[in-house]
Amino acid sequence: MPELPEVETTRRGIAPHLEGQRVTEVVVRQPRLRWPIPAELTTALAGQRIDAVRRRGKYLLLETAAGTALLHLGMSGSLRVLQADEPPRAHDHVDICLADGRCLRLRDPRRFGALLWTRRPAAEHRLLRDLGPEPLDQDFDSDYLAQRAHGRRAAIKSFIMDSRIVVGVGNIYASEALFLAGIHPKTAAGRIGRARLARLVEAIRTVLTQAIAQGGTTLRDFSDSDGRPGYFQQRLSVYGRAGEPCRRCTGTIRSLTLGQRNTYYCPRCQH
DNA sequence: CCGGACGCCTGTCGGC
């Protein structure tokens, strides 16, 4: 479900409620997520003050003096801050309870998400260590992308969805960014010229920035930490629009499968 | 090293 804009929307929603708060206890109803929630997290996090809520790619980091909780929402995860005595519903797997009587509640029906603990700097964790640059940071530029794309035969869409190349671009925003850049999703990454890669960098930045401003995209079940949907789905140019008219030309949006994922594009606007 | 396929889960939707 959540790509960078949805994770960032979630982070902005929960951070003001968590930062500076002390954790009283961690209630784990279902430890079997993508990996088991480590027992150490439950004991280590209790009593700690949450100093900061940060994001790295699609990971949320709850930082404390003792260590960092790494939280990933997978395909169907969501977080809410509510009163701790609110009865949990189906798939509400974890409560991180706070001293003010509220809790951060993780819901994740498909359980592709993760909640892990590290005492070391989070950037050194094996899941974060090899991640590429943040797409909205300055070091993600056409020089960088050209260097990484050199000689690569993979389709550009799969390439920009590879978190070692750049983080946070999932299936929706990859299609959207390629439409904005006018690049066909199957084009070999290494065969795209410098000017077009520069366009792609800007397109990724634009799409993600606008999606964050709209509170993310709600296709089925994404909601922010207050339970509200995002609104970027109204602005989607191609994703999920196969058979519908292109908004830029007179053509029709088509779909194809790339790397087992549905991909949407306009055959007239993208080459 | 690279590219592609698999599988982890549950809910929902469309077709018969």
Add this chain to the structure above:
DNA sequence: TGCCGACAGGCGTCCG
């Protein structure tokens, strides 16, 4: 109405 397969916003791992 009910059943059944296809599909869904991610990603680590394995294989050739």
